[in-house]
Amino acid sequence: MTIQEFTLADLKRILHESAGTDEGIDLNGDILDSDFEDLGYESLALLETGSRVEREWDITLDDDALTDSRTPRDLINAVNAQLAVAAAA
Template identity: 45%
Template structure:
């Protein structure tokens, strides 16, 4: 199962709360985590939730390279594929 941007949104909101910025749902995927008001702790909480729910571990160095929810979804997909190989 591939993780979607909608799943990233659900997980990050459950882990760190709703975004601070008044971002419409359509723009969420490509809005930077900084603009959304999510800092490193929120991303680490999200990564932990992703690991629990999807069984995919995202290394911190790669996690912090993700700038948007879409980037994070792609990173999780790549990590899942690498783990399966």
């Protein structure tokens, strides 16, 4: 079975669709290690983002995956780890 990969492009799309983009924030820049709060996304926006990721990618993220993910890199790694678990099941 091929493991799907969740990418930065996927995250940017979902962030934009679920919470929009603050004026003055360039999601096309180097944001992998930027804090979500610095990018204009607070906890509610991340909960909505997590919910959309779960629906689109047919996985379940535990609460810690969202609360512990301070940067896009953290969240991408958490999603990909869960995708790997799902593919192995």
